[in-house]
Amino acid sequence: xxxxxxxxxxxxxxxxxxxxxxxxxxxxxxxxxxxxxxxxxxxxxxxxxxxxxxxxxxxxxxxxxxxxxxxxxxxxxxxxxxxxxxxxxxxxxxxxxxxxxxxxxxxxxxxxxxxxxxxxxxxxxxxxxxxxxxxxxxxxxxxxxxxxxxxxxxxxxxxxxxxxxxxxxxxxxxxxxxxxxxxxxxxxxxxxxxxxxxxxxxxxxxxxxxxxxxxxxxxxxxxxxxxxxxxxxxxxxxxxxxxxxxxxxxxxxxxxxxxxxxxxxxxxxxxxxxxxxxxxxxxxxxxxxxxxxxxxxxxxxxxxxxxxxxxxxxxxxxxxxxxxxxxxxxxxxxxxxxxxxxxxxxxxxxxxxxxxxxxxxxxxxxxxxxxxxxxxxxxxxxxxxxxxxxxxxxxxxxxxxxxxxxxxxxxxxxxxx
Amino acid sequence: xxxxxxxxxxxxxxxxxxxxxxxxxxxxxxxxxxxxxxxxxxxxxxxxxxxxxxxxxxxxxxxxxxxxxxxxxxxxxxxxxxxxxxxxxxxxxxxxxxxxxxxxxxxxxxxxxxxxxxxxxxxxxxxxxxxxxxxxxxxxxxxxxxxxxxxxxxxxxxxxxxxxxxxxxxxxxxxxxxxxxxxxxxxxxxxxxxxxxxxxxxxxxxxxxxxxxxxxxxxxxxxxxxxxxxxxxxxxxxxxxxxxxxxxxxxxxxxxxxxxxxxxxxxxxxxxxxxxxxxxxxxxxxxxxxxxxxxxxxxxxxxxxxxxxxxxxxxxxxxxxxxxxxxxxxxxxxxxxxxxxxxxxxxxxxxxxxxxxxxxxxxxxxxxxxxxxxxxxxxxxxxxxxxxxxxxxxxxxxxxxxxxxxxxxxxxxxxxx
Numbered sequence: 001x002x003x004x005x006x007x008x009x010x011x012x013x014x015x016x017x018x019x020x021x022x023x024x025x026x027x028x029x030x031x032x033x034x035x036x037x038x039x040x041x042x043x044x045x046x047x048x049x050x051x052x053x054x055x056x057x058x059x060x061x062x063x064x065x066x067x068x069x070x071x072x073x074x075x076x077x078x079x080x081x082x083x084x085x086x087x088x089x090x091x092x093x094x095x096x097x098x099x100x101x102x103x104x105x106x107x108x109x110x111x112x113x114x115x116x117x118x119x120x121x122x123x124x125x126x127x128x129x130x131x132x133x134x135x136x137x138x139x140x141x142x143x144x145x146x147x148x149x150x151x152x153x154x155x156x157x158x159x160x161x162x163x164x165x166x167x168x169x170x171x172x173x174x175x176x177x178x179x180x181x182x183x184x185x186x187x188x189x190x191x192x193x194x195x196x197x198x199x200x201x202x203x204x205x206x207x208x209x210x211x212x213x214x215x216x217x218x219x220x221x222x223x224x225x226x227x228x229x230x231x232x233x234x235x236x237x238x239x240x241x242x243x244x245x246x247x248x249x250x251x252x253x254x255x256x257x258x259x260x261x262x263x264x265x266x267x268x269x270x271x272x273x274x275x276x277x278x279x280x281x282x283x284x285x286x287x288x289x290x291x292x293x294x295x296x297x298x299x300x301x302x303x304x305x306x307x308x309x310x311x312x313x314x315x316x317x318x319x320x321x322x323x324x325x326x327x328x329x330x331x332x333x334x335x336x337x338x339x340x341x342x343x344x345x346x347x348x349x350x351x352x353x354x355x356x357x358x359x360x361x362x363x364x365x366x367x368x369x370x371x372x373x374x375x376x377x378x379x380x381x382x383x384x385x386x387x388x389x390x391x392x393x394x395x396x397x398x399x400x401x402x403x404x405x406x407x408x409x410x411x412x413x414x415x416x417x
Numbered sequence: 418x419x420x421x422x423x424x425x426x427x428x429x430x431x432x433x434x435x436x437x438x439x440x441x442x443x444x445x446x447x448x449x450x451x452x453x454x455x456x457x458x459x460x461x462x463x464x465x466x467x468x469x470x471x472x473x474x475x476x477x478x479x480x481x482x483x484x485x486x487x488x489x490x491x492x493x494x495x496x497x498x499x500x501x502x503x504x505x506x507x508x509x510x511x512x513x514x515x516x517x518x519x520x521x522x523x524x525x526x527x528x529x530x531x532x533x534x535x536x537x538x539x540x541x542x543x544x545x546x547x548x549x550x551x552x553x554x555x556x557x558x559x560x561x562x563x564x565x566x567x568x569x570x571x572x573x574x575x576x577x578x579x580x581x582x583x584x585x586x587x588x589x590x591x592x593x594x595x596x597x598x599x600x601x602x603x604x605x606x607x608x609x610x611x612x613x614x615x616x617x618x619x620x621x622x623x624x625x626x627x628x629x630x631x632x633x634x635x636x637x638x639x640x641x642x643x644x645x646x647x648x649x650x651x652x653x654x655x656x657x658x659x660x661x662x663x664x665x666x667x668x669x670x671x672x673x674x675x676x677x678x679x680x681x682x683x684x685x686x687x688x689x690x691x692x693x694x695x696x697x698x699x700x701x702x703x704x705x706x707x708x709x710x711x712x713x714x715x716x717x718x719x720x721x722x723x724x725x726x727x728x729x730x731x732x733x734x735x736x737x738x739x740x741x742x743x744x745x746x747x748x749x750x751x752x753x754x755x756x757x758x759x760x761x762x763x764x765x766x767x768x769x770x771x772x773x774x775x776x777x778x779x780x781x782x783x784x785x786x787x788x789x790x791x792x793x794x795x796x797x798x799x800x801x802x803x804x805x806x807x808x809x810x811x812x813x814x815x816x817x818x819x820x821x822x823x824x825x826x827x828x829x830x831x832x833x834x
Contacts, residue, residue: 014469051428052432058500059496059497063493065489069489073486077466077469080469080479081469083476
């Protein structure tokens with residue numbers, strides 16, 4: 001069971017998390033809890049570091065040494081809360097269960113876990129509480145696992161223990177067919193495949209980070225994403241099954257703040273494209289989608305999108321590239337991307353057509369299209385983004401079948417009468 | 418160099434501590450810093466724990482797991498401050514230098530230190546920053562060293578590294594002949610022996626905890642107690658030398674809040690006294706002084722003092738003892754203890770006489786006397802405590818010779834005229 005920062009933000013929430021673990025244990029399970037730093041702890045630590053490091057970035061080893069204290073505070077408090085309830089417990093830092101990573105500070109990768117140390121405590125009837133987000137190198141240096149790190153810890157521990165189930169407690173009810181803040185008919189998805197979740201995560205659905213899902217897929221660990229505030233079921237993330245493929249589209253997503261860079265009249269010889277992306281990667285700019293188009297003469301064209309936050313940096317780099325390669329560069333920083341995702345697409349046809357016509361009917365112009373086996377994305381004008389998401393969500397009846405809804409409403413009205 | 422909590426309380430103080438270390442290194446020394454938790458951090462952690470543990474004391478292992486995070490935050494921030502100044506640095510938790518202790522959580526004792534890990538970093542030109550107060554068991558559990566723990570770390574590290582010198586940076590100028598808040602003529606002592614410091618510490622002089630001094634004595638590590646706020650020399654704590662013995666009395670101290678318990682008409686057979694103190698120890702009551710007196714008939718008498726904070730508990734236990742042994746018990750909870758300390762006492766006579774007559778002249782009644790080879794203590798009424806300390810301090814001319822002072826004053830007055 002993993003509890004994020006908001007689910008262990010104070011003593012009351014820590015007690016609530018502990019109670020949930022005890023309840024699960026009483027149902028006959030062995031329970032491991034993975035916890036994040038409490039609420040604003042990480043911000044506080046970052047603030048302390050920035051007060052000391054003014055002129056340059058903090059040395060990464062020391063940054064990690066500082067950051068891991070946040071989770072260490074939580075694990076001991078959770079263990080205390082369990083003991084207070086009369087439930088034997090033991091907390092573990094990454095070092096204490098030899099969760100060994102490589103030495104890439106601030107974004108380390110897990111190599112091995114001493115699962116037998118955890119098993120031993122579980123077998124003696126204890127609940128084990130493990131610090132998320134952290135690792136330790138073979139030499140004993142502290143590391144952190146980067147964004148979404150606590151979820152990576154959750155899945156890695158589950159895989160190492162050969163657990164039946166991962167429960168990821170958060171402050172939302174699960175994964176939705178579309179963000180309910182934008183699409184009021186957005187429904188919670190009961191079951192979704194790893195691949196769909198990976199697509200959704202890369203499309204900006206923030207429930208679970210890609211690295212955790214990749215890990216879960218690799219070791220086939222089912223993840224139950226659910227709300228720490230109540231007991232209702234959330235979304236199960238599992239391997240794709242045949243029955244899943246009957247559902248053509250599982251969800252829709254909108255990535256709002258995108259910009260496109262287009263390089264035209266590129267010299268058309270081998271290695272040019274590789275050169276361009278090598279330079280971009282060197283400047284740590286994350287590319288969203290790449291759209292290569294064929295030039296009409298002896299020149300090539302190349303477009304790619306970046307998140308708006310990276311646009312300023314990307315512009316500087318691309319001006320340099322254009323100068324060096326003597327090509328032309330243009331920008332569009334008012335784009336959004338609307339996408340549909342579903343493993344069912346693999347076997348069903350007509351998904352693209354349905355999506356394009358829904359957008360066409362509303363006179364929304366499609367700037368670019370990118371696809372994968374289980375995803376179709378359309379780049380559109382940002383002003384039309386939210387509307388497009390609602391249209392697409394509707395076209396695939398992701399909020400439920402229209403007629404049924406109408407019938408239900410009629411029934412309700414009848415009852416009221 | 419050890420910096421206590423007030424000397425690393427914020428970013429500015431951390432920078433100041435780092436600067437001091439760099440300066441010392443530039444003078445050609447290898448520098449290790451031992452640091453405590455920042456200012457109120459420990460209070461904050463204790464508060465968190467008490468919010469979770471309401472009905473019983475926190476499990477000690479988890480308490481230690483929580484507490485050690487305080488020092489870990491400081492070490493990484495100090496390392497960052499050094500890097501910011503362009504000075505290579507590396508921070509170490511107890512685990513990272515294998516500072517192995519026994520498993521007595523909250524009051525562990527150091528067994529071994531992997532000094533070679535520290536030497537390696539020092540030899541490469543780095544300043545090493547080590548978390549005070551903490552240790553790790555052979556099994557990898559976190560431990561803490563109890564009261565004064567960071568000073569124990571300082572001395573243990575110095576001993577392990579065979580260091581030339583320990584510097585203990587604090588918020589006072591050093592050890593004084595008497596507390597200057599009570600005795601305005603109290604002077605800073607330039608040099609004091611381990612034994613004298615041990616006596617003073619047990620008499621309530623809070624500069625350095627006994628365990629640290631014992632350790633320093635055992636490994637003959639000189640400690641320089643000095644103020645982090647300026648560069649003036651403080652007090653050197655060293656092995657006793659012959660020249661020291663010329664100074665008969667080095668300092669005076671007042672322990673204000675004491676209570677005395679007297680058991681009279683005790684059955685006079687072997688083992689009774691041992692029985693009494695066994696029972697008292699079982700209830701974790703710290704006895705200050707023991708004063709056994711001889712009864713006139715076939716019964717024995719026994720008095721001992723405790724700090725006022727322990728008096729309520731002591732009373733309950735002693736009522737039980739009196740009931741069981743059918744003896745009489747009486748109390749006095751308005752006592753203080755004034756003492757003089759000095760290695761010179763060993764070879765000089767007349768110290769007791771001088772002290773008693775100073776008190777007698779002021780009509781201060783002496784309730785009890787306890788002595789060691791280098792200490793004389795008088796139990797007196799608390800109302801007279803501060804006055805007694807000033808009288809004794811004066812009688813041994815600890816503030817400087819009277820005549821000289823008078824001459825100096827005269828000179829000054831002359832100059833002004």
